[in-house]
Amino acid sequence: MNIGEASRASKVSAKMIRYYEQIGLIPAAERTASGYRTYSQPDIHRLHFIRRSRDLGFSVAEITDLLGLWNDKARHSADVKRVAQQHIAELEHRMEKMRQMTETLRALADCCAGDERPECPILETLQQPDDSPSESKEHTER
């Protein structure tokens, strides 16, 4: 099976398959005499695993860990669970930040007439110093 077929079978683009090989996420594929990569069923299986993990938002680094655990028949499920829970926590952290942003934005948009007049509380707030949008107490990082 060459890379095109492997791509269709695993739903991972050929571009990404080569990339994963390059960064060492997957071992280097075998090659035909003319240099074409060839893939076997277990390879497809692994690519599929990767794609499903990406769909759940795992980073390549996390997938490296997950693949290691997947291959380790003596793994402890606690280790897998920990990876998953850390990822969940990370997603929730990002969602919370976005939730705060949307909340602020929605409050501003709700105050904006949205008509042909130039007065706009959104712009007025953006030009103000750091106070209103729930930030005065935050440790001003970034």
Place this chain on the structure above:
Amino acid sequence: MNIGEASRASKVSAKMIRYYEQIGLIPAAERTASGYRTYSQPDIHRLHFIRRSRDLGFSVAEITDLLGLWNDKARHSADVKRVAQQHIAELEHRMEKMRQMTETLRALADCCAGDERPECPILETLQQPDDSPSESKEHTER
């Protein structure tokens, strides 16, 4: 005011100020005879506006629009509101995707014993074809 002071005053890093100038988000700063950039109060004001917009998750492209509206005294608040609402919609879209991912992950993690045994529903699901995690009906893009 040189770039260091402008950075402290606007809370935009000097690196970013130069970057914003390079990509045309802000006009090129004036220079001293020796080549140092100098900033005036209105420049600081604009940088501050940018930083606050970034804090709310607006992209540089969106901020380009917002700055244009900010400078346009004949703007229509409807135009500002539209930018904000599109951004809100985008944020909500991303949050919804993340919410689905966390939901799936949490369900899997809840089924995982998390002990020293190797059996793990998380890994088992990741190695399965596309079915369980609410995807069968989606138009398999990406």
Place this chain on the structure above:
DNA sequence: GTAAGGCTTACCATCGTGGGAAGGTCAACT
């Protein structure tokens, strides 16, 4: 005059993905 610290440009890295060019290969059809 010298030392410290600020400024300049230029380049590299991130992270995962896509695009494209230049060229080799394979399979099928004429």
Place this chain on the structure above:
DNA sequence: AGTTGACCTTCCCACGATGGTAAGCCTTAC
């Protein structure tokens, strides 16, 4: 046998926004 089209290869570039670093000039205070 030759051609054609689809496929494969490697290599480079781009994204978005940010940080880092290095080499070299400028300013300021002592």
